[in-house]
Amino acid sequence: MANITEKLSKLFPQATIEGENTPVMTVPAAQWHDVARTLRDNVELKFDYLVTIVGMDWTENLGCIYYLMSTDADIIIGVKVLAEGERSMPVLPSVADLWNVAVTYEREVYDFFGIVFLNNPDMRRLFLNIDWKGFPLRKDYDEDPALNPVSTESERQTDFTDVYTRSDDGKIVKTPRRIFEKEEFVVNIGPQHPATHGVLRFRTAVDGETIKKIDVYCGYIHRGIEKLCETLTYPQTLHFMDRMDYFSAQNYHHALCMLYEKAAGIEISRRAQVIRVMMDELSRIASHCLFIGTYCMDLGATTMLFYTLRVREQILDIMEKTCGARMTFNYDCIGGVMQDLAPDFQDDVKALLKVLPANLKEYNDIFTGNVIARNRLEGVGHLTREDAISYGITGPSGRASGWACDMRKLQPYSIYPELDFEEVVMTEGDSMARFKCRMKEIEESAKILEQLVDNIPDGEYCVKVPKMLKLPAGSWFQVTEGCRGAFGIYLESDGSTKPYRLKLATPCLPQACVVDHITRGQKIADLITIGGSLDYIVPDIDR
Amino acid sequence: MEVTTKSMPYEAWKDNEYIEKLVKELQESGTNVVVGSLDKLINWGRSNSIWPLTFATSCCGIEFVSLGAARFDMARFGWEVARSSPRQADFMMVAGTIVHRMVPVFRRLYDQLAEPKYVIACGSCAISGGPFRKSYHVAKGIEDIVPVDVFVPGCPPRPEAMIYGIMQLSRKIKVEKFFGGVNRQEKQKEFLAAHPIEGVED
C-alpha cells in the first residue's frame, strides 16, 4: 500500500494523500478530469474500474469521493473532489467519458445532492420526479411532506435531458438534448411487467423488432435507505441490509457488520466468522437457485421454477431454524451473530449437500442442454470484458465476460483466504455464459460449505459490544461480494452513535443501466433474455 | 350463519365477530329468496376462483412467489392463475413498498382491474410504510390510495399468513350481495369520490 501512495504522490505532487488501507487523495475540481485520465491510462496505475461515486455534504461544502480500483493490481483508492461554486449550483467536471458507469453514478449524485456534472450527456434526476423539491441527502433538506406530497396524479415526464457545459467566458450553459429522436417509435415496457423482475421501466425505441435505444427509468421502489440510515443508530441501520437485495440478506448484513467492527476495532470470534461465511454461501446457493428458476420461467420453462424452489425452500428451512425468519433474517449483528446455531444445523447442511449434485444434474438435463434454451441464450447479449469493467458489471455477470472480479478473492475478507474454492470465470460473455456461471458457482459454494460444516469451532457466537456503539470520527470504505456482485459501503462517522453518511454501492444499479448498451441492435424478445440473465433486483437498484 | 371457506373449521377463524357483523349489516335490508339463492351461487363461484394480479414491488413479492411453488401451492385453492394484466385479475395482492413514484401507477392498475375487484395489503410496507415509514419517498400505507379489503401483517408475512389472508377475502366474497342490499360497489364509489385522482377532470 505504501507503494501506491508513493506512486501517487510522485505523479500528482499537488494532491494530498491520507489514509492507510484505502488511500484517499484530494484533488481540486479544476484538475480532476486530467487526474482521472491519468489514473485510468497510466500503465503503472490502470484504475479502470470505477467502484462508486459517493456524494457528500460536509455542510460547508459539497463534493464527491470517487472510489477506483485497478483490475490488475487489486488496489482501491479514493479521490476526493470538492465541488466548485455556490451551494445553489455546485459543479464538478464529469468523468462519464472515461468510465461508462459514471453517467449513472453522476446522475445519482445529482439527484441526491444537486451537484451538476459538466459534460455529462444525461444530467437528469435518476430516482425522483422532475418536480421534486430539494435534494434529499443534503443535510439541510426540508423533509416536510407538504413540499413533496404523495400524489395520484401521473408524474410529469419529459423527452429531453440536459447537458451542462462551461462556455469560454466561464459561465455554465444548459442545453436541452433529446433522449429519443423525434421520429423514433418508443414502446414503454414496465414498470408493471412480469419480465422486468420488479418495478423497473424501460422506454424502448424500436425499429420494427430491433431495439435502437433503451432509456432505463428507475425509482419506482426508491425507499431512501441512505437517508434513513443517517437518523438511526448503528445497530438499527443493519436491518435495511435485508431489504435491498433480499437474496443477499446475509451477505450484506455480514458486510455492514464487518465495516462497523473494523471501525470500532472489535475482534469477533472464529465461530462467528465461520457461521457468517456458511450463511453467506447458503444464501448464494438459494439466490442462484431462484435466479435459475425465474429466469427459465421468463423464457417459458415454468417447470424449472418448481425444481429450483425445492432447494431454496430447503435452505430457507435451515435458516429459519437458526434465524427465525424466512427472508429478513437480521442474523449477523455487530460482534458476531444474534443467536447460536440450531442444534441440527450441521445435519441439515449435510443433507442439503447430499441432494445438491442430483438437483444440479436435473437442472442441466431439463434446461441447459435444451435446444430451445441454447438457441435463445447462446450468443445473445454479448458483453466484452472491457465493457464489463467500464460499466462496472461485477458478480457472475461480469465473470461471465472474463473479468475475474470476485471480491472474495480480490479483497479477501473474513475467513475466505483460508478456503479452497475456485473463482468461476468464463469468456463467452453471452447470456448462456451468465447462466452457466451461476450454475457453477453453486458447486463452488457447496465446496466451501463442505469444508466448513464439520469444522465449526467452539467459542462464543457474539462478543460483548457496548449497547450504545459510538464509532470514532473518520471514514471507511470496503467492498465485499454479494450474490450479484461487488457491494461497496462507504461510512463516514462524526464520532456520534449515528452514521454521518452511509453510502451503499450496490451491484444492481450498473447492471440495469448496461441493458441499453447490450440490447442495442438485438431483437425485442431478447430484451427479456438479456435482462433476466443480468439478474438485477430492483430494490437493490433503487435502494 | 357460519361463513367459512376451503373447509376451514369455523372456530379456526380469528375474527368471527367481524364477519357476523358484516352479515348482519348486509341482511338488514332483507332479500327475497330467489335473489338470495342467485347471490349464493354467484358468490360460490367467485370466492373459489379469485385470480391475483402479479404485482410485487419488493421483498414481500418473493414470498408470494413461494406461495405459487409446490410447497405452499396456492393452486389447491384456485388462486394460482396469476395474471399479468389487470384486466383479467380479480384481486391485487399489494406485496411490497409503494413509493411516491409508484403511487400513480399503482392507482391506475387498480382502476384498470375489472369489477368486482379487491385489494389485499400484504406486509407492513403496504399497511403503513413499514420500516420505511419515515422516509421521504415512501407512501405511508396504501389505504389512502385504494380501498383495502384485507390486511396481512408481517415483514414479510409468512406464506401461511398470506394463505389465511386470501381465505379471509374469499370468505368476505361469500357473504356479498350483488343484487340489492348494501352493495360493495357503492362503498367503493364513495371511496373513489373521496380520493379522486388529482389533475384529471371528468
Ligand code: SF4
Ligand atoms: S413489509 Fe417488509 S418484507 Fe414486505 S416489502 Fe416491506 S420491508 Fe419488504
